[in-house]
């Protein structure tokens with residue numbers, strides 16, 4: 447039987463995340479092939495040299511995937527080197543996903559992947575690199591948004607103009623993923639720790655480990671739940687229904703965090719609100735949304751713009767995904783800066799809220815999947831449910 451070309455084979459894998467076959471070894475071999483063809487391959491030796499043997503002094507942080515180190519290549523490029531922790535199966539899948547998807551995209555608001563190192567046990571790599579999987583990105587100087595926004599001292603560096611610039615930049619990055627690349631990509635994990643800021647505070651969307659290619663002719667795909675509580679749209683969290691509107695929902699929650707300086711799931715004592723979304727909705731109904739402004743913005747905020755951003759966030763987080771604006775409309779609204787007449791938002795899709803089982807069925811869903819509800823996991827936990835009976839929608 448003739449074998450399929452490696453590109454088709456790999457893209458099919460990304461489109462069909464639910465077909466459970468043990469193809470990891472084969473995919474990895476393919477990835478090594480791609481890296482070599484696209485000249486994205488880095489030798490282990492080069493990365494050891496760049497990071498002073500992954501020295502702890504060069505460590506930038508550690509995520510679910512593994513540790514990230516700062517390094518300098520021989521040609522002078524400063525890079526961030528992400529090393530997959532040994533033995534992580536989930537990580538292997540995310541590694542391949544990230545390497546393949548990020549290789550396809552190039553945009554000012556998306557982190558640049560310089561390349562990667564991967565070697566299977568059977569390859570002829572030197573001994574200690576035989577199981578390594580490493581991603582090499584451009585180094586983004588001001589690191590991730592969460593480290594600034596949720597730090598009482600550092601948040602002052604983010605004045606209103608900067609925060610507005612971050613909102614518009616992230617919107618452009620998501621728009622590019624949804625509409626401009628060859629096949630739409632859903633990021634699935636838009637949140638402050640996945641937004642990196644360069645020296646001019648230009649935001650760069652990072653972490654494509656959970657991103658999915660999205661067939662253009664579908665309203666949604668049914669998938670396993672994977673994302674971070676608080677940022678996930680209710681129809682996705684409850685029924686595994688993923689669409690570009692899932693990213694729009696997460697983008698809305700990100701705006702509320704930027705405006706308020708609170709984490710999405712903070713309990714807001716004075717308002718008795720479970721999270722910033724409920725808080726924003728309560729204030730919206732009383733026409734007092736400006737009350738949620740981060741105190742550190744007092745001197746720099748543009749009240750009209752801030753109110754508009756909260757209004758946009760409430761449109762993005764509406765329970766019904768069809769009512770949420772798409773990213774192209776959001777980019778247009780944000781580029782006008784103010785005085786845009788917007789429709790009134792309907793009730794938000796609070797995490798765990800019950801919008802839709804019947805409505806979503808009416809919309810023709812054939813999903814049998816049931817993701818873990820937010821109540822079963824802690825507020826900022828990254829969830830990845832594989833227990834549901836999800837299936838591709840083809």
Ligand SMILES: Nc1ncnc2c1ncn2[C@@H]1O[C@H](COP(=O)(O)OP(=O)(O)OP(=O)(O)O)[C@@H](O)[C@H]1O
Pocket residue numbers: 506507508509510511512513514526528557583584585586587589590639640642652653828
């Ligand atoms: N390209 C980069 N430039 C500069 N710093 C980076 C870069 N990529 C990641 N970092 C830093 O490394 C740290 C770990 O990043 P990583 O993406 O692995 O995890 P995370 O996003 O913090 O968590 P999670 O994996 O749970 O999403 C982050 O705190 C981030 O600040």
